[in-house]
Amino acid sequence: MQKHLSANDKPLLELIGIDKSYGPFKVLKNCSLNVRTGETVVIIGPSGSGKSTLLRCVNQLEPADGGDLFFEGRRIDYDKHHVHLLRRDIGMVFQNFELFSHLSVVENIMLAPMKVLGMSRADAHDIAVELLSKVRIPEKADAYPDEISGGQQQRVAIARSLAMKPKVMLYDEPTSALDPEMIREVVDVMAELSSEGMTSLVVTHEMGFARRAADRIVFMESGEIIENASNADFFGGAVNSRTRHFLDQILH
Template sequence: MTRDKPLIEAVGVEKRFGGYTALKGCSMAVAPGETVVLIGPSGSGKSTFLRCINLLEPPDSGSILFKGKEVGRDFASAVRLRREIGMVFQNFELFQHLDAAENIMLAPMKVLGLSRHDAHDIALGLLAKVRIRDKADSYPDELSGGQQQRVAIARALAMKPAVMLYDEPTSALDPEMIREVLDVMADLSAEGMTSVVVTHEMGFAKRAADRIVFMEAGEIVETRASADFFGGAVGARARQFLDQILH
């Protein structure tokens, strides 16, 4: 797959909350089929940057480009963008009154206009893909945290997104449930799904990332190929962070 043209690009993105500047001129391009992992200490701006990419947090300055075209800041532009960019949050955000299949079916029926029968077929296929086909009729409170997060991933995939964004998707999970979610994410990356992931799971970053973006204090400090980053070709601040998180 050619990777010469970015699928999604952030250019000089800044974001302020009152007098606090959360992002300071952040730029990043993500090519089709690439998996980029954002890492850094808490409060470095990783999640804010991710939310700016799909305009959940509209940037105060800078641009977001999708497929080479700048995305407008208006509500209609944001809605169109989010149809092509799936997002998985820290908390699962599932509808408690709907079973797993119905949670996945809702957007294809409401947004894409699919019939219930077709949406149900898609839901079952996606539940198989995330390895919980047998949980189609289970409600969220009947599922483990890892299973709920896999339903959330399947729900995002149901819109056939061009890009998947993950905002610390395992941070709310017990340790034994983390691996099952990361395995699904790694499978999707291996299949060529363009992904941007905020995570503290360095094992996943080593395994699945093409590039690592290290952030601190609202800035992108450095960007390197995963092999180089974990091979030691990093600056002093990133090396200090890795030493703290890996030991």
């Protein structure tokens, strides 16, 4: 069921005219996008279209060459202070899990709350155990990353991000490194978080997730945002011809 969001809600996250180049190659071209509180926005597009780079600019893993980023109405500058504050509020889940192999599952989740938020070990452990239940693998708390499946590792990565109590979750193709049978278990957790009101910006090719959980779908091509449509318009065909062509390729 799609959430009903007021058109008058101010954006929680707003990108205005974002540009990014690597040498002579312009990866992002005047990209503007906003995400409101509780909204799930899915970004799709062909490989090399700039989707992941746009996400990395949001989390300041890549500094934009031009344009402005606003979070909760405040302009974010690329400096250590602003970046540190931003990353406390914006969680990010990557393609390849990036768990610490020498730490158990529960310890991977506990680490950031203890180091960044100054949480006690006991409190961090309680939160980690609770989040493992939320992502449906409480029995894996004492396992190590190489002892669990890829789908389970990605769910641990989601729990690790949630442990920081983020206001926005960014997902960079979170199922692309998974075997097909493991994709559903990750998608189900992401969709459940969206249904509970977690603000999410998701780069993915999983159209089932987009249809099920997205409030809006953004189509990118050659570094530009070509389409920004509601779920109903996107899957109802009320989009431009280039977007329809891409959608036909993905779905058929």
